[in-house]
Amino acid sequence: MRSHHDMGGLPAGPVEAGEHDYQLWEKRVDALMVLCSSKKMFTVDELRKGIESLPPDAYDRMSYYERWISSITSALIHRGVISIDEVRAKLADIEKRPPETAGEKA
Amino acid sequence: MPHDDAHGHHHDHDHDHPHVHGGADHHPHRPDADDTLTYCRQLEIAVRELLVEKGHLTRDEIRGAVERMDARGPHLGAAVVAKAWTDPAFKARLLADGSAACQEAGITFDQSTRLIVVENTPEAHNLVVCTLCSCYPRMVLGLPPDWYKSRAYRSRAVREPRSVLREFGTELPDSVAVRVHDSTADMRYLVLPMRPASTEGWSEAQLAALVSRDSMIGVTTVKAP
Numbered sequence: 001m002r003s004h005h006d007m008g009g010l011p012a013g014p015v016e017a018g019e020h021d022y023q024l025w026e027k028r029v030d031a032l033m034v035l036c037s038s039k040k041m042f043t044v045d046e047l048r049k050g051i052e053s054l055p056p057d058a059y060d061r062m063s064y065y066e067r068w069i070s071s072i073t074s075a076l077i078h079r080g081v082i083s084i085d086e087v088r089a090k091l092a093d094i095e096k097r098p099p100e101t102a103g104e105k106a
Numbered sequence: 107m108p109h110d111d112a113h114g115h116h117h118d119h120d121h122d123h124p125h126v127h128g129g130a131d132h133h134p135h136r137p138d139a140d141d142t143l144t145y146c147r148q149l150e151i152a153v154r155e156l157l158v159e160k161g162h163l164t165r166d167e168i169r170g171a172v173e174r175m176d177a178r179g180p181h182l183g184a185a186v187v188a189k190a191w192t193d194p195a196f197k198a199r200l201l202a203d204g205s206a207a208c209q210e211a212g213i214t215f216d217q218s219t220r221l222i223v224v225e226n227t228p229e230a231h232n233l234v235v236c237t238l239c240s241c242y243p244r245m246v247l248g249l250p251p252d253w254y255k256s257r258a259y260r261s262r263a264v265r266e267p268r269s270v271l272r273e274f275g276t277e278l279p280d281s282v283a284v285r286v287h288d289s290t291a292d293m294r295y296l297v298l299p300m301r302p303a304s305t306e307g308w309s310e311a312q313l314a315a316l317v318s319r320d321s322m323i324g325v326t327t328v329k330a331p
Contacts, residue, residue, distance in 0.1 A: 060257075
């Protein structure tokens with residue numbers, strides 16, 4: 001069966017010529033992808049597999065770099081670079097920070 | 107790969123349940139929002155800080171990678187195109203080995219990606235897409251525009267390229283063949299557009315200013331001044 005990401009040739013509507021300026025968090029996700037793969041923490045193929053195996057509704061709902069950070073996180077946990085518990089604890093800590101400055105620490 | 111994400115949800119793959127991945131279901135979908143700390147933005151902060159704290163990356167490396175990507179953009183591709191238009195030997199090298207010729211022209215590659223340059227001629231027009239994801243000649247054009255990653259472009263560019271081209275205002279005579287190149291992570295394409303008439307004697311810098319990003323993706327052509 002054709003996977004959800006494999007959409008070449010399927011019917012679709014007109015191309016909306018929209019674009020947006022990439023936000024800092026998106027650029028940082030991109031940087032994490034480039035750096036972690038060049039340091040062999042995971043391969044780009046693993047990341048792609050993570051994105052391609054997202055459930056179709058999640059794939060469609062998430063924006064591009066949301067899919068990437070979701071897959072990066074899964075790959076790093078899968079490879080044992082970071083653990084689920086560490087991510088959970090860190091997210092709980094971030095929840096307590098003022099939203100404006102939550103991402104400025106690193 | 108199992109989807110044991112940071113919330114500990116396990117996603118089996120029956121795909122029937124109408125929600126949940128990574129907790130994004132707690133928030134409405136906001137593709138471009140930067141003013142709300144969505145779950146995925148929190149995840150970016152968490153992963154970045156953990157990698158720094160555990161010594162896998164430094165803050166300088168992350169900042170450097172962001173700055174390197176910020177410095178990339180269509181001006182790099184335009185300079186390569188203009189050089190190819192004015193230097194036949196360079197053009198031959200560019201078409202023979204896009205990666206080597208671009209690196210010779212001072213462009214840096216972050217990953218070992220092959221760049222293939224395809225030349226538009228009066229007989230054939232080239233169009234670049236990545237149907238499976240979003241692979242893009244980022245070393246020469248920077249990050250892709252949103253439409254390049256959209257379902258509509260990825261689905262239709264390979265089936266009805268002339269209709270897609272028309273939506274970008276590009277009408278090609280039936281006598282011109284349209285060749286669509288589907289990119290992969292390891293193989294990216296850049297279109298070498300046709301040099302417009304009435305630009306004889308122009309400098310590389312003058313020519314480069316005519317070359318748009320979209321013409322190097324192949325959805326438009328370079329217009330005569």
